[in-house]
Amino acid sequence: MKKLLLLFLFIIVQRLGADPIINQLGQYSIYLPVGWKIVDNTNDFLWSFSSSDGKIACQIGYYTSKEIQGLNQLVDLYSDQFVLVGDSTDFKYRSYKGVLGFYDFVVNAIDMTGVFAFVETKDGFLGISCFTLQNDFDNASDIILSTIDSVRILPIQNCAGIISVASHFKQDNEKGLVLDNRYIFYDQNSIKVSQIIIEREARILASYGKNDFTEAWIRYYQLIYEDNYERLDVLSSFLDIYWSEYSETERIQKLVSWVQNFKYTRSELFSDLLSPVATAYEFSGDCDSRSLLIISILEHWGVESILMVSEEYSHAMVGISMDYTGAQFNFNSRKYVVAETTESVSIGLIGSNVADPSKWLGVSFWSRSR
Structure with a gap:
């Protein structure tokens, strides 16, 4: 099992333009906010990004069905490693099961708050996290939610994002x-x-x-x-x-x-x-x-x-x-x-x-x- 990483202070590698980027292995795309940077995409199993000022971080981990046998196992893996404290809800993203959570956690004695989405894919699972300092979360919540909402499970692109879908509980x-x-x-x-x-x-x-x-x-x-x-x-x-x-x-x-x-x-x-x-x-x-x-x-x-x-x-x-x-x-x-x-x-x-x-x-x- 690959080690999970949550980075906060990033080395800037590449500034992104107005286009989504695609991870073919993980079969997803993400359309990051303008000015965001790629921190690390050398390992297709774990990509990392940050806001232009480095105050907001995003990571997407891809896990095969051989590594993870079910969505609950992935949620437990993150919860145990980072001691996540907060609330979560189940949702359905197209035909795939998902869990969306708002969590507090601590990294290197620093209090953090973020949004985590765990989603099934055709051949595996995605663990998507976007987070910032706990005191900055209220001001950063729009951009954090937008970042996660920009993730699409390929090949479909023209569809609502994870946050939008998870927010729509009941038809009227x-x-x-x-x-x-x-x-x-x-x-x-x-x-x-x-x-x-x-x-x-x-x-x-x-x-x-x-x-x-x-x-x-x-x-x-x-x-x-x-x-x-x-x-x-x-x-x-x-x-x-x-x-x-x-x-x-x-x-x-x-x-x-x-x-x-x-x-x-x-x-x-x-x-x-x-x-x-x-x-x-x-x-x-x-x-x-x-x-x-x-x-x-x-x-x-x-x-x-x-x-x-x-x-x-x-x-x-x-x-x-x-x-x-x-x-x-x-x-x-x-x-x-x-x-x-x-x-x-x-x-x-x-x-x-x-x-x-x-x-x-x-x-x-x-x-x-x-």
Whole structure:
């Protein structure tokens, strides 16, 4: 059995950019907060990371089914070695069993507090820990939870994270109108959890300065998109069937037109962003919540699209990979037709006051899941 290590004062090895990193052996990915460092990834069984200031640490251990015979054994292993004191809860992460705990412990006579997640995988188990000094935990809790929430068990990437899933204990289904007196059921608690995740990520985004803001902004939208993606499975399938008699281009037009007719509202929360799933069932939202909704549904349909956001214009739109005449946005050597989400205009039309391509940032979710 390999020895468990919990490091706190790290030697900085490599600064991370705005992309998830993948551990093929452990079959997981993690999308660390911008500015975090790799401390040690020389041993694929145990990877270590830290925040830019070294005050927060994260470790992920991978254990084969030969080393660990069950999830409880892994929990006991960590609990015994680090004398963990705190509360834990069981949860189900997709088809895998998991345990999430908030624990106090001591390392080298230093009081620590952290969040630990233990999860089954296809061929083994993951032990994920993220922690800091006990006195710093309250201020660090958002970034700690976000870090653990960014872990994905491969090959699925577009799904809610561990914290989001573990926070959703009970379904509260309601009947919601979609189109032409057609109804589907949606989960109110799922909407509540998705908004909690958005507010957490917005607080993290607000902590970044100008130099790191763009990368942090991309991560912000990425985690929100992934958290909402499967929450929109039922709606995406419903709309696909409802408009099945039309061509792909016509279905895209109908989707964009449907969302354009929503009521324009702001969330009035810190994030100023209503979750895409709430936007769908409340028929309201602003530009970026509507754009994320359209992009998610299009991906369910197998249509590639990107999010276009502009800090200068305070606006967001969708870029769609389709054969269509109109204004286009070049992103990663590809052309995307622009689709406005808050004005009832045809795909390909854009206001002259927001038409400077250099003012727009493209964010792609497609490549991460394909």
